Amino acid sequence: MPHYLARDRVAIVAAVVAPLAVTAVLVPFRTTFANANAALVLVVVVVAVAAVGNRLAGAIAALSAAAWFDLFLTRPYERFAITRSADVTAAILLLAVGLAVSQLAARARRLQVVAITDADYLAQIHDTAELAQSAATPDAIVDQVRGQLTGLLQLRGCRYEYGTLLGHPPRLEQDGTVVAGRARWDVDRSGLPDQEVELRTYSGGHFYGRFMMQPTPGAVPPLQARLVAVTLADQVGAALDTSRTARGGS
Template identity: 45%
Template sequence: MRIESVLGTHRAHVVVVAGLLPLAGCAVLSAFRDSVANTNAALGLVLLVVAAASTGIRAAGLVAALSAAVWFDFFLTEPYNRFTITDPADIETAVLLMGVGAAVAEIALWGRRQQARASREQGYLDGVLRTASAVSAGRSSTDSLIGNVCAQIVEVLGIDRCRFDSGNGLVLATIEEDGGVTYNARPIDVRRLGLPTDTEIAVLAQSGGVVHGRFLLTSTSNVVHPSREQLRVAVALANQIGAALMTTPSQHPPGEHLPERPDDARP
């Protein structure tokens, strides 16, 4: 994560270096034109493109691929030191170098995205499991659990704030059990439109079909587009608090009033 943060902070520098690496490589290889075949030189340049693509910055991979093709032409094909190719085989090699380099860059980026997604999903699962373990073991107070869950929901969804509320006042938006989002009782496409920014968004904390409160989420500083999996993680976290409140009613947060359960209603 630290390396990725550094690379993201210096994207422009990374792209420039990615463009200069093939230039340096071709300049060095030009001193061995008689002993190194152009096909072998092209394979070496592909390695430089892969190295650039492994940074996770698409522009770096594409710039490296283009630079490799250009400087391969300039240094390693006749007439030398000119942007001209006369040998059809060298033309094919240059075109393939650029095409393969671009394809390899995209594949490398796809792999990094898949790895990042798997890492995020593992982090979500670990968060849910830690909360469930704390609830079942009774190691933490309800206040502490609620604060922990709020922090995890904020991190998972990328929103501004989260607070727990035991009331049942009107809220326009709700995250449903299946991870869908409704606004004014109508489903909305969060991946396309993002979470609503003009109202708090409710996530019910329930257990055994009984609602024990809700988390109210705020996302006003920017529009976020969480996936269905992220929204379901938020629901799972909220339900852990529902389970905690069901098993430890005496630890309800002070000042909060939980909805009365149907079986507690007086005749």
């Protein structure tokens, strides 16, 4: 399992457990600790979960924090009911801020925290997004991205395998690093490995396939190019996921 999917699962568990644990710590002080301050503490928890997870984890954390705040920190205690208008406002703001933060965290993660400013890189992302919004088939998007990857990463060749995970070739990860075996490969110093490198496509928790890339010996694609490659692969995953949903697939 890719490390970013494992991180997402941990974040989703934390989204449920962390707000409850922090609320439990605050319960003994609920009669002396202002509810507005308690809400701020829970916002910090939501921010932490969203920062290490994804949009779903952040949203779950926001809902969890609002629920436990209502149940344990507002009167009447141990009931999903709020009698004071100030507490209602605090609960609504807690939920709203938590959801907003989760969206921002998801956007930052999608951009890999590294600003892509090269006009050619941006144009390639835009072209593929535009194609995905058209009536083009997923196969057409796969073909376009395959060609883009060849240029971006200076490849000798590139092919796409649908729904297969055979062997353990080196893998281009979501953060632009390359993992070979269990170790990170220093692309900036050594270039890509001298064997096929896979770039997997996921969307909506589903694995759809992978690009199998044949590096050119001596080529050293920069980090931004690798991040653009990952973004393009994500667009392929989204297109395949949309196609699956349209067909009513599970």
